[in-house]
Amino acid sequence: MRLQSLLALAAASALLLPLGAHAGKLPPDYQSTCVAQAQKQNPKLTMAMADEHCDCAGKVLEQKLSDKEIKDLDTLQDGIDAAVMERAQKEIAAACPPKK
Template identity: 70%
Template sequence: MRLQSLLALAAASALLLPLSANAGTLPADYQATCVSQAQAQQKTMTKAVAEQHCSCAGRVLEKEFSDAEIKDLDSTDGVDANTMKRAQEKIAAACKPKN
C-alpha cells in the first residue's frame, strides 16, 4: 500500500472519531424496562409492538445521545427538560407506528 493511501485512510478515520464519540450506550436492562413501561402506559399495546418501538427508540438514543445524556434520561432524580424534549422529538420522528 502506498504511503499516500495510508495517510488518506488515517485522515478519514480521524475525521470520523467525533461522530462515534457522541454515541451513547443504553443500560443493560433498557429493553425489558422500556417494554414493561410501554405496556403499562398503553394497556392495549401488544408486547410485540412494544418491543419493536423500544428497539427503534434504543437505536435512536444510542445514535443521537451521549452516555451522559442517556444516563440523565434514565435517572430518577429529575431529567433535563431539553434533553427529554429532544429525545421525544427524535424518537417520534424515527419510530412512527406503521398503519
C-alpha cells in the first residue's frame, strides 16, 4: 500500500516538472529600468507607485514567461516578438491593475 502512494506522489511530481521549468528569471537591472521607464512614460507617477507596479509586473513575468521569452523582451538587437509582448502585457494588466 505504501509503495502505491509513493508511486502516485512520484507521478504527480513528474507531471508538475514542466510547470516549474516554465518560470523565467529577470535581468538584474529589471527593477531600476522598469521604474525609470514607467516614470518617463507617465510623469505623474510617483516613485513608490512605479516601484510597486514594476515589482508586481516582475513577479508576473517570472511566473508566466520562460527565460527565453524574458530575454526576447529584453533584447532590442533582433526585435521583440509581438506575440510574447502582447501576452506579457495581458498577464500584467490582469494581475497588476492600476491603483486609483
